[in-house]
Amino acid sequence: MPAVTVPGRSRGRPYPVELLYDRDCGFCVWCARWLARLDRHGRVTATPLQTRGAPERFGVSVDEALEQAWALDADGRRHAGAGAIDAALSALLGTRIPLRVYRIPGIRQLQDALYRLVARNRHRLPGRGGSCAVG
Template sequence: MIARYLMGAVLVFDGDCGFCTKCIEIVRRHMRIRARITPWQSADLAGLGVTRERAQYELLWICERGVYGGAQAVAKLLIDAGPPWSLLGLTLRLPPMRWAAHALYRLVADNRYRLPGAGSACALPPERLHSDE
């Protein structure tokens, strides 16, 4: 259950992952989003209605309407950023782009430890690599 006290959206990312942190720095520098951005390591996950396992697995966009993870969290972020980003975000919400975005997100997330800026904290445990959560 999502906290009823939630005021605005919250973007939850992995603050221990260098690649994820670099992406958030780019978002903060180039986009105007209204959501609060916080690493899962310092977020009240139970209060936000999500588990630690889910927060470790994917980027999360949490708002009054629900919890969106992975590529759909990215789409919500882009929509919130306004023009010209919102058009891309809206496109990522529709099939077949939605399916392609999900596949690309999983490919990047499952291999983030190999990407620039990544460190050992970026590697997901083997049992989490192919979770359907």
């Protein structure tokens, strides 16, 4: 399976983001490919956590990386779970609005709960297979 990467973190591009995902999870791979198809400006780089040194670059353990998605933005800020998805959407759209909405009281809790629900059921979602099939 080819790596799912799009040029990221290059100078002159607004708000690039690197997203850490599990290439052994069919749903994660499906989502990374979906992001790559939508990313016409090359603002998101999807990096498999199985890439040598990737978890360390994100400042997380392999276990933490397996628990939820992680994102690093151009300012070096780390985002986890729903926040990582919002960071990727912000980069994709070229605006920080998704991250600003995430910070609204109540919205963060709602998005985090939805993220956990999706994560628990990822083996039933598009891209089934891989290690998530045992979910």
